[in-house]
Amino acid sequence: MNNPLELEQVVLSVRDILAQLLVLDADEISADSAIVEELGADSLDIVDLSFQLGRQYACSLPKTSVLDHTVAVCGDAEAFLQAGRLTDDGVELLQQSLSAYAPGQLKAGMQPADVFAATTVRNWALQCHNLFNHLPAQCPECAGEQARLNDRQQVVCVGCSARLTPLDGDSVSRALVEQFVAARVAAVA
Numbered sequence: 001m002n003n004p005l006e007l008e009q010v011v012l013s014v015r016d017i018l019a020q021l022l023v024l025d026a027d028e029i030s031a032d033s034a035i036v037e038e039l040g041a042d043s044l045d046i047v048d049l050s051f052q053l054g055r056q057y058a059c060s061l062p063k064t065s066v067l068d069h070t071v072a073v074c075g076d077a078e079a080f081l082q083a084g085r086l087t088d089d090g091v092e093l094l095q096q097s098l099s100a101y102a103p104g105q106l107k108a109g110m111q112p113a114d115v116f117a118a119t120t121v122r123n124w125a126l127q128c129h130n131l132f133n134h135l136p137a138q139c140p141e142c143a144g145e146q147a148r149l150n151d152r153q154q155v156v157c158v159g160c161s162a163r164l165t166p167l168d169g170d171s172v173s174r175a176l177v178e179q180f181v182a183a184r185v186a187a188v189a
Contacts, residue, residue, distance in 0.1 A: 001135040001164070004147045004155055005057070010125040017052045018121065021045050029121060036117040049124065058154060059131050062169035066097045067112060069170075069177040079184075086110045093180050098130045098173055099123040127169075134167040 011031045019026040022039055035041045041049070050061045070077040070093070080090035088108045094101045094115065101123060106115060132155060138145055144159030155164045166172070 001137060001139075001145055001147050003129070003132040003135065004149050005129050005132050007125060007129045009153070010057075010129045011121060013056055014049070014053065014121045014125045014128075017049055017056075018045075021048055021052075031120065031122040031125070033121050034118050035121060035124070036119070053124065053128050056153075057128055057132075058163060058165050059128065060165075060168045060170075061127060061131065062098065062173040064170050064173065065112070066094055066099075066173055066177060069174045070181070072174065073177050073181055081112070084111055086112075086115070089184065093177065096180055097176055098127040098169065100126040100130060131166045131169055131172060134172045135164050139164065 015026045015029045015031075018024070018029055018035065018039060018041070022041060022045065024039065029039065033039055035046070035049075050063075054061050067077050067081055067090070070080050077090075080087055080093055086094075086106065086108055091101075091106045091108055091110075094106055095103065099119065101115075101119075105118065105120075110118075135147055135155070139157035139159060139162055141162040142157060142160040144157045146158040147155050147164050148158050150156045150161065156162060157164055
């Protein structure tokens with residue numbers, strides 16, 4: 001099913017939520033603002049952002065980090081994290097995650113805490129937006145195959161207006177890690 005969300009609308013939603021949480025004017029927050037490094041958010045603010053964004057868009061954002069999913073998939077994160085620092089493969093994995101880090105945003109040698117600190121409003125918006133690329137193929141109510149936004153900016157079926165939710169964020173995140181790892185194994189073989 002198609003993803004009807006507009007990325008810029010999700011960016012505005014993230015900015016509005018952060019403005020409320022951090023008691024800032026939304027105009028002080030840009031799409032490229034690093035939420036921790038520049039805006040001063042802490043881990044509780046991030047949990048609240050995830051909860052509010054998930055509630056607004058009726059989705060379940062990932063609760064487990066991409067690097068933790070690599071441990072579940074590979075048994076360890078050695079190919080992606082060596083001596084507590086990102087490898088080139090770790091950077092590429094994060095670029096292909098739901099958060100879609102931009103080229104140049106992350107560098108090999110960064111610690112996971114540095115990645116957390118450098119995560120931007122756009123990364124959070126992309127995480128939410130990209131999750132809706134994983135809607136069911138058909139509406140569970142009427143088997144319709146098209147989605148749209150209703151007046152309340154909720155993702156619904158074009159045919160019957162049933163509210164549609166994407167797969168769970170952790171399921172999608174893990175599947176993306178599995179695809180990345182499988183592609184790497186195939187490239188080496």
